[in-house]
Amino acid sequence: MKKKILIIDDEQQIRHFMRVSFTAEGYQSIEAENGVKGLALLKQENPNLVVLDLGLPDVDGYYVLREIRQSSKIPVLVLTARDQESVKVKLLEGGANDYLCKPFGVRELIARIKVLLRDIVYEPTPGHMVFDGLVVKPKTLQVEVDGKPIKLSKKEFALLFHLAEKPGVLVTRTELLVAIWGATHAEDTHYLRVLITQLRKKLNDDADAPRFIATEPGIGYRLVAKALKGGAQ
Amino acid sequence: MKKKILIIDDEQQIRHFMRVSFTAEGYQSIEAENGVKGLALLKQENPNLVVLDLGLPDVDGYYVLREIRQSSKIPVLVLTARDQESVKVKLLEGGANDYLCKPFGVRELIARIKVLLRDIVYEPTPGHMVFDGLVVKPKTLQVEVDGKPIKLSKKEFALLFHLAEKPGVLVTRTELLVAIWGATHAEDTHYLRVLITQLRKKLNDDADAPRFIATEPGIGYRLVAKALKGGAQ
DNA sequence: GCTTAAATTTAACGCATTTTTAACGACAGC
DNA sequence: GCTGTCGTTAAAAATGCGTTAAATTTAAGC
Secondary structure, three states: OOOEEEOOOOOHHHHHHHHHHHHHHOOEEEOOOOHHHHHHHHHHHOOOOEEOOOOOOOOOOOHHHHHHHOOOOOOEEEEEOOOOOHHHHHHHHHHEEEEEEEEOOHHHHHEEEEHHHHHOOOOOOOOOOEOOEEEEEOOOOOOOOEEEEOOOOHHHHHHHHHHHOOOEEEHHHHHHHHHHHHHHHHHHHHHHHHHHHHHHHHHHHOOOOOOOEEEEEEOOOEEEEEEEEEEOO | OOOOEEEOOOOOHHHHHHHHHHHHHOOOOEEOOHHHHHHHHHHHOOOOEEEEEEOOOOHHHHHHHHHHHHHOOOOOEEEOOOOOOHHHHHHOOOOOOOEEEEOOOHHHHHHHHHHEEEEEEEOOOOOOOEEEOEEEEEEEEEEEEEOOOOOHHHHHHHHHHHOOOOOOOOHHHHHHHHHHHHHHOOOHHHHHHHHHHHHHHOOOOOOOOOEEEEOOOOOOOEOOOOEOOOOOO
């Protein structure tokens, strides 16, 4: 199966240049000329990797990255014109998997893409993640409990998503904090505490007798519901 | 538990510089000044990540990388002085997970290390340490006695972990005190006494006829259970 | 652009657990 | 019998988690 790469870049020339290179390497490419279309394509097309240009005409590149990370762990390689260390650090901590400065060589770009596809375990289109009494749909950001649809906010969904990705596995607080609020809030556990409370309330879960989200004191949280389909098998 | 980083670099200054930075970030670092020693340390110490300098005095950096990849999927970040695309491509295709050119910024180095540790699934040791009737799982801070899960607090776990790391070996009180409470409490043996009592109670152990933790009067403690798997073989 | 609703961030409090401190008994060496 | 070490217990202090509600920011509707 050919791997699909989503290119989000406003410069038509660069897109064309990348498409040709990717095709030559045996990849299939889909393209978006701005952030909003990129996010839409991501959900429609289920690519295996995203190449994201920071300088987009409509929305900030950081924003796109954050949106992607709300509901997906797809490998993201960021391109940018500026070679500032602070920018790099911010992006990598914000969830980017790699970073390349313009102008770059095609061969390095291809090599780095190969590395990401080789090293990062990512299964596209988890479609729905189905658990005993709980369904999580990352594409539409919808959740069902015992068949009834539940409305979650963005952050509530992100939290549930990150737990649902590793059913039964303990996810550390730091991991969740960094994933949802970014590295600058890696220590602010009170954020997590109130979000957990809200999420539990909407899921009709009880902290003392958890059906879905169990607390591992001092460490983090864990989704206890049995995985029936999707998630990390 | 602290993640271990193996530094393979011949320049003492750079090693020192990295060690200081890594320690500040909460990582533990071990160092080798050439390739052969690096490969030896890799097997002995089970680090979580390798930072490899290409220009080594004894053997080629490529060779070291190939040797590592013969038997391990550990994340490897390569450092080099030359910024040639062909070199980068060759390294990345040869199994390196990331690449950084000298001179580099510490913050970028740290950021890239964090990304590798975050994104690449790699289990250094077997994961848990198994003894006769006792299982210690450092990753999730869980402990089992005779198959039954036991709830330990952070400090209790840290204590047991440091003993389990060296099964059968005497661990001095100072060593434990420094590891758990820090150097400022290296003399406060009463801390250790009550923590030992609590831990023994939870493990159902008896100080007078120790099944797990034996006292070595005047010196320290020792885990007496037989190691079946994991730990320092 | 204004109004209203929703979501997010702060702040505060109760409760349970953990950690620290202190006190006491058992035992061994001198 | 004194002294020092270890183990145990209990209390006091500190910390961590869950919860609620108010304040602030952000998004939505008109």
